[in-house]
Amino acid sequence: MRVPKHQAWLLVLRRELKRMTTRSIYPLLVVFIxxxxxxxxxxLMPEGLPQSLPIAVVDHDxxxxxxxxxxxxxxxxxxxxxxxxxxxxxxxxxxxxGTIIGFVELPDHLYADVLNxxxxxxxxxxxxxxxxxxxxxxxxxxxxxxxxxxxxxxSMRRARSQDPSDALARIQPLVAEVRSMGxxxxxxxxxxxxxxxxxxxxxxxxxxxxxxxGIELKKNSSYKWYRLxxxxxxxxxVGKLLPYSLGFIAMGTLYLVTLFKGLNYPLNGPFVWMLAxxxxxxxxxxxFGVFMIGVFPVLRDGLSFAGLFGVLSLSYSGLSFPIEGxxxxxxxxSWLFPLRRYFVxxxxxxxxxxxxxxxxxxxxxxxxxxxMPLFVYKRLRKAVVEMNYPKK
Amino acid sequence: MKKGNLTTNLRQVFEIFTEELRHIFNDSGVVILFFGAxxxxxxxxxxxxxxxxxxxxxxVLVDEHPTALSRELARRLDATPDLAxxxxxxxxxxxxHLFERGKVKGIIYLPDDxxxxxxxxxxxxxxxxxxxxxxxxxxxxxxxxxxxxxDMNLNLQVRxxxxxxxxxxxxxxxxxxxxxxxxxxxxxxxxxxxxxxPAVLVMIIQQTLVLGIGMLAGTARxxxxxxxxxxxxxxxxxxxxxxxxxxxAYFVLYVFIALYDLMLIPKLFGLPHLVSMAELVxxxxxxLLACIFFGMALSVFFWNREMSLLLFLCTSVPLLFxxxxxxxxxHVHTFWRMVSYFFPSTFxxxxxxxxxxxxxxxxxxxxxxxxxxxxxxxxxxxxxxxxRWQILQSEQRIQRGK
Numbered sequence: 001m002r003v004p005k006h007q008a009w010l011l012v013l014r015r016e017l018k019r020m021t022t023r024s025i026y027p028l029l030v031v032f033i034x035x036x037x038x039x040x041x042x043x044l045m046p047e048g049l050p051q052s053l054p055i056a057v058v059d060h061d062x063x064x065x066x067x068x069x070x071x072x073x074x075x076x077x078x079x080x081x082x083x084x085x086x087x088x089x090x091x092x093x094x095x096x097x098g099t100i101i102g103f104v105e106l107p108d109h110l111y112a113d114v115l116n117x118x119x120x121x122x123x124x125x126x127x128x129x130x131x132x133x134x135x136x137x138x139x140x141x142x143x144x145x146x147x148x149x150x151x152x153x154x155s156m157r158r159a160r161s162q163d164p165s166d167a168l169a170r171i172q173p174l175v176a177e178v179r180s181m182g183x184x185x186x187x188x189x190x191x192x193x194x195x196x197x198x199x200x201x202x203x204x205x206x207x208x209x210x211x212x213x214g215i216e217l218k219k220n221s222s223y224k225w226y227r228l229x230x231x232x233x234x235x236x237x238v239g240k241l242l243p244y245s246l247g248f249i250a251m252g253t254l255y256l257v258t259l260f261k262g263l264n265y266p267l268n269g270p271f272v273w274m275l276a277x278x279x280x281x282x283x284x285x286x287x288f289g290v291f292m293i294g295v296f297p298v299l300r301d302g303l304s305f306a307g308l309f310g311v312l313s314l315s316y317s318g319l320s321f322p323i324e325g326x327x328x329x330x331x332x333x334s335w336l337f338p339l340r341r342y343f344v345x346x347x348x349x350x351x352x353x354x355x356x357x358x359x360x361x362x363x364x365x366x367x368x369x370x371x372m373p374l375f376v377y378k379r380l381r382k383a384v385v386e387m388n389y390p391k392k
Numbered sequence: 393m394k395k396g397n398l399t400t401n402l403r404q405v406f407e408i409f410t411e412e413l414r415h416i417f418n419d420s421g422v423v424i425l426f427f428g429a430x431x432x433x434x435x436x437x438x439x440x441x442x443x444x445x446x447x448x449x450x451x452v453l454v455d456e457h458p459t460a461l462s463r464e465l466a467r468r469l470d471a472t473p474d475l476a477x478x479x480x481x482x483x484x485x486x487x488x489h490l491f492e493r494g495k496v497k498g499i500i501y502l503p504d505d506x507x508x509x510x511x512x513x514x515x516x517x518x519x520x521x522x523x524x525x526x527x528x529x530x531x532x533x534x535x536x537x538x539x540x541x542x543d544m545n546l547n548l549q550v551r552x553x554x555x556x557x558x559x560x561x562x563x564x565x566x567x568x569x570x571x572x573x574x575x576x577x578x579x580x581x582x583x584x585x586x587x588x589x590p591a592v593l594v595m596i597i598q599q600t601l602v603l604g605i606g607m608l609a610g611t612a613r614x615x616x617x618x619x620x621x622x623x624x625x626x627x628x629x630x631x632x633x634x635x636x637x638x639x640x641a642y643f644v645l646y647v648f649i650a651l652y653d654l655m656l657i658p659k660l661f662g663l664p665h666l667v668s669m670a671e672l673v674x675x676x677x678x679x680l681l682a683c684i685f686f687g688m689a690l691s692v693f694f695w696n697r698e699m700s701l702l703l704f705l706c707t708s709v710p711l712l713f714x715x716x717x718x719x720x721x722x723h724v725h726t727f728w729r730m731v732s733y734f735f736p737s738t739f740x741x742x743x744x745x746x747x748x749x750x751x752x753x754x755x756x757x758x759x760x761x762x763x764x765x766x767x768x769x770x771x772x773x774x775x776x777x778x779x780r781w782q783i784l785q786s787e788q789r790i791q792r793g794k
Contacts, residue, residue, distance in 0.1 A: 207705070207706070300421040326443065
């Protein structure tokens with residue numbers, strides 16, 4: 001195939017397509033592993049929030065009140081009373097072991113003390129070694145015990161013959177209505193997958209980009225590749241990376257379609273902005289990959305760098321722990337991670353449905369990230385031409 | 393072939409052991425994994441999550457009709473550890489604007505009849521909005537607002553009962569006939585690092601071992617003429633000796649690495665650390681063995697030195713979720729729970745979190761330890777067959793070459 005010099009990238013493209021279709025590693029990286037992530041994370045947690053978390057009751061009282069409390073605990077969808085345990089010690093052991101996540105200890109004379117106006121205290125215990133289940137159990141236990149107290153309050157007032165309809169407002173004059181915008185059901189999957197799936201895809205883009213360039217250096221074929229690209233690193237890079245751009249953007253689109261269309265995750269803004277967000281995440285990850293292999297033109301070092309960065313990106317997306325809650329110096333590093341920008345745009349578009357004016361700046365930063373290869377252009381070209389780096 | 397006596401066998405194991413150590417230290421890629429990643433990654437994570445908890449989430453309070461009651465609410469919200477009132481806005485538009493600009497993470501809205509309803513003896517709502525950009529935002533708003541509302545309800549009620557002529561004591565016991573008090577027995581401060589780090593530390597040990605062993609095997613195969621990862625030498629005949637020798641090399645190094653990661657790092661960052669050295673040993677032994685033989689069995693798939701990084705690194709995050717970190721294992725889809733049984737990190741993560749964070753003894757987590765021993769045994773056998781097969785292939789090729 002003869003082409004004008006400025007179209008040499010087409011030759012590189014053709015060469016790359018041949019490589020992609022003849023070696024099994026490429027479909028694995030671009031299609032099967034990303035597909036695996038999608039299947040894995042969408043099926044991992046069948047309930048949006050864990051239901052029937054195991055708790056126990058230590059009932060020293062054995063009164064109608066204590067039985068009523070147990071009934072109410074069991075009636076809470078998030079909780080399930082799996083055991084009645086004789087002593088605090090045994091219950092604490094079960095909690096340490098992890099068979100229960102919390103327990104309530106109903107004290108001796110509970111009912112009698114309530115009737116005598118002694119204001120007894122019911123202690124309850126929970127396990128926050130897992131913050132998700134621990135705080136859920138704490139929240140539900142608090143709620144049930146407050147409700148029991150309010151119910152007792154109500155019946156005592158009724159006994160004093162106050163108007164019952166009036167009584168509820170008397171005991172709870174204020175009611176808190178906490179709403180989560182964008183994710184009204186406080187669904188953990190929605191929360192987690194919106195960022196972790198793009199994050200996993202980014203990891204694969206980074207590794208793949210480093211690999212496809214690094215393998216040329218390792219196999220001493222990089223000069224051939226460079227010559228085919230008309231002695232222009234730009235053309236060589238475009239021809240080589242373009243098929244992966246398309247492949248990964250297609251995969252990212254599949255992610256978004258599955259989440260927003262298939263599983264009906266909240267989307268309060270135009271879908272097309274999410275597509276743009278995803279496409280730019282893929283492209284910036286590629287430019288970061290070029291940067292990495294440029295800095296370390298040894299395949300294995302480049303891959304280590306990509307892996308470290310890819311996994312760290314998830315922390316720096318701010319998904320697990322808010323960036324502004326991190327120590328000051330480490331907060332600044334969040335500007336080095338495209339996934340952070342992706343996630344900020346996702347929040348603005350999908351969760352909050354903001355006006356584009358609020359997030360166009362974020363897109364601007366993503367576009368700037370596309371310039372990353374400029375920093376290593378000379379260094380990478382030298383490595384590609386001279387092939388003088390260690391191969392191991 | 394005559395069987396060698398015990399001393400020669402041991403000498404050969406020792407030779408393979410020292411040979412493998414030489415391989416490890418001569419390979420900068422493996423050194424980065426075994427020593428760089430295991431030593432530095434925990435420190436990096438320790439610093440990122442150093443603050444443990446999130447305090448004073450900025451919120452805006454929309455107070456359409458300021459009264460003594462709404463001002464009290466504002467004061468109390470600001471006083472909670474969870475929330476900080478960034479501004480009191482007169483209308484919702486202003487609050488929305490602050491929210492859109494990212495100045496506040498939540499909006500608390502009091503309608504203009506907020507106080508009037510209370511005075512009229514009707515229930516009055518406090519609306520709170522936050523987004524799910526982070527679970528932590530939601531938790532701060534939820535617990536902050538509920539805490540304040542409960543406190544104020546109690547106060548309002550007590551005041552009203554006192555007005556009706558009840559004594560302080562009577563008013564209190566009527567308003568709150570039953571009190572409750574919760575206490576966390578593990579990770580009492582609910583710290584984020586305390587929650588994340590133990591799971592990550594266990595994962596780092598497993599992943600670096602599998603990646604490193606895979607890299608060593610891949611390199612050996614690349615450099616060997618026959619692309620086999622066992623150099624053909626007469627004395628290497630005993631597959632058992634090869635596996636023991638190599639395994640011992642990884643084990644010795646990782647005893648130190650694991651002690652650093654699992655004992656020193658939690659102390660260094662002030663994380664919960666309830667496991668003693670004596671309790672850690674019965675865990676560490678099967679866990680390291682399971683990881684090592686798992687890595688050796690898996691190394692057959694890594695046909696050159698980069699394959700482990702390329703193909704196995706990406707399992708780190710998915711595997712973290714199978715170790716019961718965050719989403720409870722009992723609630724994971726059955727299929728994935730079955731899959732999780734293949735990985736040492738599943739039982740290792742669970743056992744270590746129970747012991748380190750919740751203070752369980754080794755006896756309490758014996759099911760996990762037993763599972764790790766079974767894995768170690770099964771993967772040893774798999775590794776034996778894998779290595780045996782490689783040796784036989786290598787021999788055949790050499791004979792064909794003659």
